[in-house]
Structure formats: structure tokens, C-alpha cells
Amino acid sequence: NAGVTQTPKFRILKIGQSMTLQCAQDMNHNYMYWYRQDPGMGLKLIYYSVGAGITDKGEVPNGYNVSRSTTEDFPLRLELAAPSQTSVYFCASSPLGPGSNEQFFGPGTRLTVL
Amino acid sequence: TQLLEQSPQFLSIQEGENLTVYCNSSSVFSSLQWYRQEPGEGPVLLVTVVTGGEVKKLKRLTFQFGDARKDSSLHITAAQTGDTGLYLCAGERNRDDKIIFGKGTRLHILP
Numbered sequence: 001n002a003g004v005t006q007t008p009k010f011r012i013l014k015i016g017q018s019m020t021l022q023c024a025q026d027m028n029h030n031y032m033y034w035y036r037q038d039p040g041m042g043l044k045l046i047y048y049s050v051g052a053g054i055t056d057k058g059e060v061p062n063g064y065n066v067s068r069s070t071t072e073d074f075p076l077r078l079e080l081a082a083p084s085q086t087s088v089y090f091c092a093s094s095p096l097g098p099g100s101n102e103q104f105f106g107p108g109t110r111l112t113v114l
Numbered sequence: 115t116q117l118l119e120q121s122p123q124f125l126s127i128q129e130g131e132n133l134t135v136y137c138n139s140s141s142v143f144s145s146l147q148w149y150r151q152e153p154g155e156g157p158v159l160l161v162t163v164v165t166g167g168e169v170k171k172l173k174r175l176t177f178q179f180g181d182a183r184k185d186s187s188l189h190i191t192a193a194q195t196g197d198t199g200l201y202l203c204a205g206e207r208n209r210d211d212k213i214i215f216g217k218g219t220r221l222h223i224l225p
Binding site: 004035040041042043044045048058059090092102103105106107108 | 118123147154155156157158159162202204212213215216217218
């Protein structure tokens with residue numbers, strides 16, 4: 001099992017550019033999450049999904065979009081990159097709902113917007 | 115307002131010493147989790163506590179959930195350099211609620 005994989009590891013964007021952060025898991029988990037982690041801060045939930053075809057907003061969804069067409073994949077889309085979106089992005093999955101089971105995290109994508 | 119307050123923010127101690135870090139809230143949580151995150155990697159779950167007063171041990175790490183389920187502590191005995199990392203607490207207030215993360219305690223164990 002590869003667990004949760006994320007690509008790319010690093011990316012630099014110019015203001016106004018768009019990109020998709022990829023996330024895949026091979027554990028057949030229903031729940032998947034996207035977080036951002038800023039220096040000195042904890043993890044802020046951007047979007048989450050409880051299964052294929054179902055997504056919902058987290059704490060900081062503005063400027064992002066997600067889709068969940070399969071159980072395995074949960075891409076995060078940035079349409080118009082802004083400097084405020086400079087952060088480290090983590091994707092996670094869990095077999096059950098939040099708190100009732102372990103969240104497995106990917107290695108992260110470090111994004112810089114200049 | 116930070117729902118989960120972790121203290122201290124930073125801690126640097128010598129190998130072999132004992133330490134305790136804290137995770138506090140004014141809200142009641144149905145469960146709390148502790149994660150450790152190493153540089154360049156994602157967090158990894160250490161433990162989940164669900165019952166008020168619960169104590170769990172993981173080798174030299176002892177986790178306690180407060181009786182009122184508003185706080186938790188992590189005690190490390192005889193710290194080792196391999197314990198260095200960012201320790202995050204996370205919790206959910208209701209069973210189907212989303213998990214909230216604290217800002218973390220950055221621990222550095224000196225050889």
C-alpha cells in the first residue's frame with residue numbers, strides 16, 4: 001500500500017495562475033480531507049468528502065474547489081492563485097468519520113504564490 | 115479565537131529529561147487525538163482518547179484526557195532526540211463534527 005500520495009511536492013505559481021493539487025489513496029477510505037498548514041499554525045480544513053460524488057466546505061474554502069469522482073482521488077483546484085494561498089497543503093483520508101478513526105496524511109505539497 | 119490552545123508553543127530540553135505539553139479548551143470534546151509531525155512530512159497519529167480521565171501509554175509517552183473532557187496532556191519520560199517534532203492535538207466536539215487542530219508544540223530534544 002502506498003497510503004496517501006500527493007503531487008507535486010513543490011510548486012511556485014504566479015498571481016492569477018491556476019493549478020490542481022493531486023491526492024490519491026489506495027486504502028479504500030470513504031472520507032478524504034484537504035488541509036492547509038501555515039507557519040506556526042495548526043491545520044485548517046479546506047474541503048472534505050464523505051464518499052465519491054459528495055463534497056463539503058471546511059473552515060477555509062474560499063479560493064478553492066474540489067471534486068470526488070472516485071473513491072481513490074480527491075484533487076484540489078486553485079483557480080486564481082493569490083499570495084495568501086502560499087502554504088503547505090496536506091491531503092488525508094480515514095475509513096470512518098472524523099474523530100472516530102485515524103486520519104492518514106500524505107507528505108504534503110509546498111505551494112508558493114509570487 | 116483558537117478552540118484548542120496548546121502550550122508551550124516551543125520547548126527545547128536536554129536528552130533524558132522529562133516534559134509535559136498541554137492541550138486546553140473551554141469546550142467539551144467527545145474525543146481528542148495527538149499527532150506527531152516531522153519536518154517535510156504529514157502528521158502521524160499517536161493516540162486517540164475518548165473517555166474523561168482516560169490515560170494511555172505508548173512506550174515513554176503518557177497521554178491523559180481531562181475528567182471534564184476539555185483538556186489533555188502528553189508526558190514524555192526520558193526524552194530522546196527521536197522525539198523531536200511538532201506535536202498537534204486535534205479534537206471533535208460532537209461525534210460527526212469536523213476535527214479541529216491546535217497550533218502545536220514544537221519540541222526539540224538536544225543530544
